[in-house]
Amino acid sequence: xAYQIVEGCVNCWACAPLCPSQAIYEAKPHFLIDxxxxxxxxxxxxxxxxxxxxxxxxxxxxxxGVPLNPPGxxxxxxxxxxxxxxxxxxxR
Amino acid sequence: MELKVSDHSxxxxxxxxxxxxxxxxxxxxxxxHLPEHIRAKxxxxxxxxxxxxxxxxxxxxxxxxxxxxxxxxxNRKYDCANExxxxxxxxxxxxxxxxxxxxxxxxxxxxxxxxxIAGPGDPLANPxxxxxxxxxxxxxxxxxxxxxxxxxxxxxxxxxxxxTHNIDHVTITINCVDPDVGAKIYPWIFWQGRRIKGRxxxxxxxxxxxxxxxxxxARGVLVKVNSVLIPGVNDEHLKEVSRVVKSKGAFxxxxxxxxxxxxxxxxxxxxxxRGPTHDELQTxxxxxxxxxxxxxxxxxxxxxxxxxxxxDRGHEFTLEKIETMDIDYGRAMEERRQVxxxxxxxxxxxxxxxxxxxxxxxxxxxxxxxxxxxxIAVATxxxxxxxxxxxxxxxxxIYEANDQDVRFIxxxxxxxxxxxxxTCGDAETALAKTIQALSGCAAVLCSKIGYEPWGALEAAGxxxxxxxxxxxxxxAVAAVYRELAASGSLERATPAPLxxxx
Numbered sequence: 001x002a003y004q005i006v007e008g009c010v011n012c013w014a015c016a017p018l019c020p021s022q023a024i025y026e027a028k029p030h031f032l033i034d035x036x037x038x039x040x041x042x043x044x045x046x047x048x049x050x051x052x053x054x055x056x057x058x059x060x061x062x063x064x065g066v067p068l069n070p071p072g073x074x075x076x077x078x079x080x081x082x083x084x085x086x087x088x089x090x091x092r
Numbered sequence: 093m094e095l096k097v098s099d100h101s102x103x104x105x106x107x108x109x110x111x112x113x114x115x116x117x118x119x120x121x122x123x124x125h126l127p128e129h130i131r132a133k134x135x136x137x138x139x140x141x142x143x144x145x146x147x148x149x150x151x152x153x154x155x156x157x158x159x160x161x162x163x164x165x166x167n168r169k170y171d172c173a174n175e176x177x178x179x180x181x182x183x184x185x186x187x188x189x190x191x192x193x194x195x196x197x198x199x200x201x202x203x204x205x206x207x208x209i210a211g212p213g214d215p216l217a218n219p220x221x222x223x224x225x226x227x228x229x230x231x232x233x234x235x236x237x238x239x240x241x242x243x244x245x246x247x248x249x250x251x252x253x254x255x256t257h258n259i260d261h262v263t264i265t266i267n268c269v270d271p272d273v274g275a276k277i278y279p280w281i282f283w284q285g286r287r288i289k290g291r292x293x294x295x296x297x298x299x300x301x302x303x304x305x306x307x308x309x310a311r312g313v314l315v316k317v318n319s320v321l322i323p324g325v326n327d328e329h330l331k332e333v334s335r336v337v338k339s340k341g342a343f344x345x346x347x348x349x350x351x352x353x354x355x356x357x358x359x360x361x362x363x364x365x366r367g368p369t370h371d372e373l374q375t376x377x378x379x380x381x382x383x384x385x386x387x388x389x390x391x392x393x394x395x396x397x398x399x400x401x402x403x404d405r406g407h408e409f410t411l412e413k414i415e416t417m418d419i420d421y422g423r424a425m426e427e428r429r430q431v432x433x434x435x436x437x438x439x440x441x442x443x444x445x446x447x448x449x450x451x452x453x454x455x456x457x458x459x460x461x462x463x464x465x466x467x468i469a470v471a472t473x474x475x476x477x478x479x480x481x482x483x484x485x486x487x488x489x490i491y492e493a494n495d496q497d498v499r500f501i502x503x504x505x506x507x508x509x510x511x512x513x514x515t516c517g518d519a520e521t522a523l524a525k526t527i528q529a530l531s532g533c534a535a536v537l538c539s540k541i542g543y544e545p546w547g548a549l550e551a552a553g554x555x556x557x558x559x560x561x562x563x564x565x566x567x568a569v570a571a572v573y574r575e576l577a578a579s580g581s582l583e584r585a586t587p588a589p590l591x592x593x594x
Binding site: 012013014046081089 | 285
């Protein structure tokens with residue numbers, strides 16, 4: 001039972017001080033979660049703290065590899081809209 | 093260094109000269125009527141005083157990457173060297189690195205009077221990093237003013253700590269006082285361990301912002317309020333925001349245009365929300381001006397900007413470069429003191445001179461009362477004088493002249509058309525864009541201008557003028573307005589849009 005931070009993390013530091021288990025540490029190219037220390041905030045908080053403040057979709061995964069903040073959930077931008085905008089910009 | 097500096101206006105012209113503060117002289121500085129103790133605090137603050145921004149520089153250090161809310165005009169992937177807008181930085185610094193950078197910049201750019209922490213996240217979302225930076229600077233560089241800019245969510249909890257560190261200027265971004273409006277701007281906040289979405293989150297944010305504002309005012313801290321003008325979302329509502337924040341004691345309101353391009357990856361950018369036009373921004377600023385001091389010279393700089401407003405010398409002070417700089421700050425402080433004294437002497441000299449000009453403008457009033465106002469663009473590198481080549485200007489300052497006064501109303505950015513060398517093939521389109529950016533202006537004043545742009549400007553109905561090089565901006569604008577008025581060309585021209593006046 002542990003979360004993990006994956007590529008896409010922007011190293012904003014928001015999560016690290018909130019972790020009740022001090023499981024999050026600075027690393028290159030991005031912050032990481034110590035899987036031994038992480039408790040998924042069980043018994044500490046109703047919501048996992050790192051995933052509740054993280055501003056980037058898809059960069060914190062649960063133990064099954066599922067994003068806690070799926071695409072579109074934080075910015076409100078529908079994923080297909082974002083993909084279309086990206087394609088349009090790249091075609092310029 | 094050369095300090096051919098001259099300027100006048102604002103707080104100055106209200107005191108000097110033989111005319112009353114309300115009717116003549118520069119109205120460019122909205123702070124002229126403020127109490128002396130407040131004017132003293134902002135006298136050399138480029139972000140708070142329009143007049144000061146011609147002479148003094150500022151810097152931001154990016155020590156605060158974490159944020160506790162999401163705004164629809166912000167993309168939290170903030171690392172980009174080529175974008176110039178709030179929330180963007182090239183490298184996040186530790187407090188120790190930031191202090192070293194501030195000292196290096198202060199020694200190399202003695203006009204730098206102000207250090208702000210403005211992100212790239214919210215400086216109070218991880219207050220330890222922000223406060224540690226301030227603590228060290230209070231001790232090591234006591235001649236630098238310290239400021240912070242915040243979304244306000246964590247502000248009430250930080251007010252006492254900020255006061256301990258001698259923070260005298262705080263900016264709160266307040267885009268709404270109504271949660272229904274805010275629900276279209278903020279998708280969520282992080283509050284007491286939970287992500288709170290929608291209107292409920294916004295209501296908490298608004299309450300915290302207003303509480304923080306009141307607490308700061310009660311402690312005598314100067315508070316500026318920033319608002320982002322988002323057409324169709326909060327445009328009309330910002331008049332109410334202006335009234336509310338003024339009634340609670342904010343002393344300056346800065347309404348900024350939304351920056352939203354698809355490539356920024358923000359919600360507003362991707363979803364096609366447009367930013368305001370120059371006219372829309374100005375109309376709203378003027379509408380708010382009846383209730384509140386409005387700021388119009390904001391350049392919406394990056395969270396790691398360095399230099400005069402409108403310029404960014406951050407690349408001269410990368411971590412790598414400051415590592416090699418060995419600075420004796422005691423000596424630097426003495427040099428800074430001398431440079432500031434020279435700037436002030438020049439401001440004072442200019443102040444005395446400007447009174448004469450404005451008396452003559454006043455005389456104009458009796459003669460041609462019916463002459464319509466005109467917008468006049470100016471190319472300047474700073475110092476309060478016209479000292480930039482037309483083709484080198486990355487932005488133009490826009491002044492409105494009428495038969496009674498000259499006032500600064502904003503700036504317009506352009507793509508440099510005269511980049512020289514290989515890129516000259518683009519000159520034609522870039523010039524067309526510059527002319528577009530100057531639309532509505534009757535004239536453009538610069539130190540020099542080439543033959544080709546001269547013709548193109550004339551054809552577009554904008555009178556180019558290089559005759560006032562090195563002259564104080566507002567005096568030159570007044571003189572050119574007088575010439576235009578006398579020649580009758582203003583009556584033939586399309587009248588400048590009528591706007592509500594303070």
